[in-house]
Amino acid sequence: MGKSWACSEGYRKASGTLLLFTDADTKHSSNAISLAVAHLLSAGLDALTAGPRILCFDFWTRIVLPVISTFLHTQFSALRANDPSNKFGYFFGSFFIIKRETYDAVGTHEAVRHEIIEDGALGAMVKQSGHKMKVVRGDHLIDAVWARDASTLWNAIKRTMVPVYRQSRSAAMGITAATTFLFFMPLLLLAYSALHTASGYAGVDSSILLWASLAALLLVYTVGIIECRAMQVGIRYAVLIPLGGLVMTLGFLSGLIHAKSDTAVSWRNRDYAMKDRFRSPAAT
Structure with missing residues (x-):
């Protein structure tokens, strides 16, 4: 089909x-x-x-596709x-x-x-x-x-995770966990260490945490700027890299759910039933 x-x-x-x-x-x-x-x-x-x-044609593709591009370069x-x-x-x-x-x-x-x-x-x-x-x-x-728009972008992200899950369930779950950690853990660590510093309880550990989180965020934003430039997307969209990472992570999670169910993934105006994608070699 x-x-x-x-x-x-x-x-x-x-x-x-x-x-x-x-x-x-x-x-x-x-x-x-x-x-x-x-x-x-x-x-x-x-x-x-x-x-x-x-x-990239709209706001959502401009903030998400540079993040997706980074992921695809690694995978x-x-x-x-x-x-x-x-x-x-x-x-x-x-x-x-x-x-x-x-x-x-x-x-x-x-x-x-x-x-x-x-x-x-x-x-x-x-x-x-x-x-x-x-x-x-x-x-x-x-x-x-x-x-072309938010709807096709969402389905494209889900579609990306399905073959990964087919090859290895643990790898698919590991990738989803890794992307979540990469984009959000530095923000959480930064907030945690900043609160401790502002409260006057900053010690060696919180200082190390603060600098480590800042270094991680710098790396994320540097990669985001490079990808935005490569895709000829305005560098201003790199500021929203965490939001793009959130959309990608949620899309991956949705893809995992669809990959394990009998529901369909929509792509290019067609619905692909996942049960048809997991047939045994004998059945095909």
Whole structure:
């Protein structure tokens, strides 16, 4: 269903030896495809995917997407994906080129028809099957849309957590706990140490706590400013990084709840029932 079905239909009608998969709301520069094909052929790759520049349209996407981007950089490292000795891999659904023979060998989109994030799953299969792939930066060549408003943003965050939960429940819960700690513990420690200092009970421990919390907040805001600049979002939105972290954390929690239930996750005007995403290999 959905995009996987559309990609399969396109594949059946295509005749070329290279296949480019993209999204309807993605914009490519005039030389993006020629550069990607040249890189794939010169490096002897079986597949190549380019990370786009994510466009932000409203207030909520501007404060949340820089936080999400930071999370994705840690969980989906290009260094890991480009390491031949590492089985980790993924595709950006907005732009990936793959040899037809490689696409056939991994089972096409049919093999990921039950995945809610089918592009990531397909890239993982390509890497795990021993094919040569590479992740490159394409933010100067490709523009993509991850969310258009608060509603699609919320569902996109929930959707991100579902495949993580599928792979490892403990990892999904650990990531949610870690993001909560990262964005809110420094604020709590800062408030606690500041209260003790103001009350005249400040000792060595509270002073250390105060400076540690300030250092942690500085790190969070520095990363936020870097991501806001990279995504061409006004730096003023970096001030609201804790609010963006709260939305992301709540979205992750909601994703965990949906991943464990029979309810559906809405994405691109389609409802994906989680019970269909957890079928056994025999059932698929």
